[in-house]
Amino acid sequence: MTCTAYRRWLSPYVDGVLGAQERTRLDDHLGGCDVCRGELDSLKRMLHTLQTLDVPKAPDLLPGIHRKLQAAPWWQMLARRFTTPWPASLPLHGLALATTALLVIIVANLPGITRRDAITPERFRGGPERSLVIAKNVLVGDSTIVGALKTNLAQKPPREYGGEKGERSSQDRISVQGSEFEVQGQDLPSDSSISAPASLDSARDRSAGGASLGISPAMRRGSVLPRTEGRVRHEVSERSDSDDGREATGLSGGLIETRTLVQTPQPTVQKRIGDFWDGKVKATDRQDALNASAPMGEQSPDGQSAEPIAHQANETPAAPTSTASRAEDVNGNAQGFQAAAKTAEANAPTPAAPAFAAVAPEPLQVQWQVADVAAAASQISGWVIARKGLAVATNEHHLSIKLPASAVPEFLRQFSTNPPAAPDPTQPVWITISLELIQPL
Amino acid sequence: MAGGPVSHQAGESHGVQDDDRLLIERVLAGDGSAFDPLVRRHQQVVFAVALRMLGDHDEAQDVAQDTFVRAYQSLGAFRREAKLSTWLVSITMNLCRNRRRWWARRRRVIAASLDDPVESGEGSLGHDVADPSPSPRAVARRQEQGDLVREALRQLRETERIVIVLRDLQGCSYEEIAAMLRCPMGTVKSRLNRARWNLRTLLNGKL
Numbered sequence: 001m002t003c004t005a006y007r008r009w010l011s012p013y014v015d016g017v018l019g020a021q022e023r024t025r026l027d028d029h030l031g032g033c034d035v036c037r038g039e040l041d042s043l044k045r046m047l048h049t050l051q052t053l054d055v056p057k058a059p060d061l062l063p064g065i066h067r068k069l070q071a072a073p074w075w076q077m078l079a080r081r082f083t084t085p086w087p088a089s090l091p092l093h094g095l096a097l098a099t100t101a102l103l104v105i106i107v108a109n110l111p112g113i114t115r116r117d118a119i120t121p122e123r124f125r126g127g128p129e130r131s132l133v134i135a136k137n138v139l140v141g142d143s144t145i146v147g148a149l150k151t152n153l154a155q156k157p158p159r160e161y162g163g164e165k166g167e168r169s170s171q172d173r174i175s176v177q178g179s180e181f182e183v184q185g186q187d188l189p190s191d192s193s194i195s196a197p198a199s200l201d202s203a204r205d206r207s208a209g210g211a212s213l214g215i216s217p218a219m220r221r222g223s224v225l226p227r228t229e230g231r232v233r234h235e236v237s238e239r240s241d242s243d244d245g246r247e248a249t250g251l252s253g254g255l256i257e258t259r260t261l262v263q264t265p266q267p268t269v270q271k272r273i274g275d276f277w278d279g280k281v282k283a284t285d286r287q288d289a290l291n292a293s294a295p296m297g298e299q300s301p302d303g304q305s306a307e308p309i310a311h312q313a314n315e316t317p318a319a320p321t322s323t324a325s326r327a328e329d330v331n332g333n334a335q336g337f338q339a340a341a342k343t344a345e346a347n348a349p350t351p352a353a354p355a356f357a358a359v360a361p362e363p364l365q366v367q368w369q370v371a372d373v374a375a376a377a378s379q380i381s382g383w384v385i386a387r388k389g390l391a392v393a394t395n396e397h398h399l400s401i402k403l404p405a406s407a408v409p410e411f412l413r414q415f416s417t418n419p420p421a422a423p424d425p426t427q428p429v430w431i432t433i434s435l436e437l438i439q440p441l
Numbered sequence: 442m443a444g445g446p447v448s449h450q451a452g453e454s455h456g457v458q459d460d461d462r463l464l465i466e467r468v469l470a471g472d473g474s475a476f477d478p479l480v481r482r483h484q485q486v487v488f489a490v491a492l493r494m495l496g497d498h499d500e501a502q503d504v505a506q507d508t509f510v511r512a513y514q515s516l517g518a519f520r521r522e523a524k525l526s527t528w529l530v531s532i533t534m535n536l537c538r539n540r541r542r543w544w545a546r547r548r549r550v551i552a553a554s555l556d557d558p559v560e561s562g563e564g565s566l567g568h569d570v571a572d573p574s575p576s577p578r579a580v581a582r583r584q585e586q587g588d589l590v591r592e593a594l595r596q597l598r599e600t601e602r603i604v605i606v607l608r609d610l611q612g613c614s615y616e617e618i619a620a621m622l623r624c625p626m627g628t629v630k631s632r633l634n635r636a637r638w639n640l641r642t643l644l645n646g647k648l
Contacts, residue, residue: 011634015608017615046641049586050609056498058488062480064506069513 601636
């Protein structure tokens with residue numbers, strides 16, 4: 001090992017950080033090398049000089065520090081404030097929160113910002129319109145009332161599934177394709193509002209006991225509770241080529257058959273409601289959105305209510321038979337309307353129902369089968385307008401009707417020999433009716 | 442003041458560190474006045490390091506003030522297990538490096554003498570040797586040696602001057618230097634060995 005190598009150990013040697021082994025070897029070398037010992041002495045003298053240099057006295061730095069802190073850029077002060085713990089930055093935190101809240105308020109009030117609270121269900125509180133949920137499943141055109149049912153907002157959701165065939169065990173308990181509901185306060189007309197034509201029976205047989213009645217648009221759009229998927233698809237393949245996953249509709253001898261294949265979850269319904277309030281829904285869909293505003297537990301029995309009745313008519317010979325309604329010449333072709341309107345007491349207590357559904361207007365949903373949709377729509381519109389009502393055709397086969405509540409029974413009665421119970425006259429002033437006219441093949 | 446390395450270690454006991462921690466907690470809790478004792482306690486070390494790194498009194502004072510401003514603004518990031526003086530010196534080193542680069546870009550030459558009198562609020566202060574009873578001859582010789590060392594330090598590369606200042610002038614340990622410079626211990630040893638060798642070469646046996 002050369003002296004140059006040993007001299008590299010001199011620096012850590014004087015600092016006392018050289019390893020013990022190296023230190024021993026360096027001590028041995030220094031004992032016999034005057035040159036390296038001289039280097040060590042020179043290094044020690046230099047270090048001693050460095051260590052004995054006078055210490056510059058610092059001026060008082062505090063005034064300058066305070067001045068610089070006070071003159072710090074605002075963003076530095078802000079950053080420091082926000083990085084300090086809560087007690088120190090509490091005022092600015094509060095200021096930040098207040099500023100944020102102010103910005104939110106300003107932005108929310110900017111023109112063009114859609115506010116859903118601009119039209120809230122609460123606006124209907126005390127207004128002329130009140131909720132009225134009436135399940136309507138009406139077959140018109142062959143002098144036969146297919147089915148009707150009066151349901152109640154307080155109906156409970158289905159408690160069990162899986163049954164293949166529905167059965168009606170009692171007057172206040174109805175099972176629809178395995179889904180069981182309770183109907184409260186029903187006054188189901190046993191003699192007239194449940195009826196089935198022969199063609200319906202045959203169609204029902206082919207549907208393996210399934211319901212074969214029309215349902216409301218809201219039902220078709222998914223505001224009903226789930227059914228047995230496999231069964232529904234079976235019906236689709238059997239009855240219709242439609243397999244789009246939503247519905248399969250067919251007509252058989254004046255029979256309207258509609259199936260909902262996919263359950264639309266509640267959020268979708270709520271979204272549709274929101275879209276409706278925001279005006280995002282087409283006029284043709286607005287009524288459906290309104291229909292969908294009711295909770296699923298309420299809406300689904302409406303749509304399914306006709307099915308057990310059909311079963312009842314089909315499977316129970318003693319069941320009420322069809323009653324020919326009063327025929328009325330609507331379109332000049334001696335085509336009479338026949339209707340069986342079923343009412344639900346909209347104002348029934350609904351403790352579990354959301355407040356929104358309790359106050360949102362629920363149109364009375366009616367489906368009528370007519371021979372000539374255009375002529376029927378014209379005549380119905382004239383009838384409604386004559387009673388100071390309003391009838392708007394939202395599409396070629398759909399009417400959105402607003403009638404004085406007092407005129408609703410008459411409206412329903414004229415197309416049916418078995419008029420439904422009149423809506424509660426103490427509650428609604430105006431009734432919205434969603435009337436769908438269906439032309440049989 | 443007696444001779445010897447200006448070691449901030451020597452003056453720091455556990456009690457001081459505990460006091461530092463208490464003051465830091467008070468500052469972080471919103472008591473800004475608690476920062477003043479911290480400044481008074483560590484301003485000597487910070488200023489000395491800045492002056493020996495920069496060689497200019499005014500610049501050193503400015504950098505020392507900036508060091509405390511920076512420390513106050515980022516006190517929340519200070520790791521409590523470290524010594525405050527180590528952290529402050531590390532900040533000072535970074536600021537000195539930035540300042541010298543700023544000078545280099547502007548081709549500014551430090552011409553101030555380290556022996557220039559220091560102006561403070563209490564009047565003019567000289568860089569007096571802290572020997573209570575120095576003989577005139579000893580004072581003269583020490584001043585001469587000091588001038589030689591400072592001149593040699595100015596000629597050192599910055600990386601070498603840093604380790605000389607920290608180790609031989611400030612008395613920092615190898616571990617502290619490694620922490621300040623964020624480099625391994627071996628690097629500190631080799632860099633310090635090379636710096637001392639070069640400094641001794643510059644002095645050329647004048648000491």
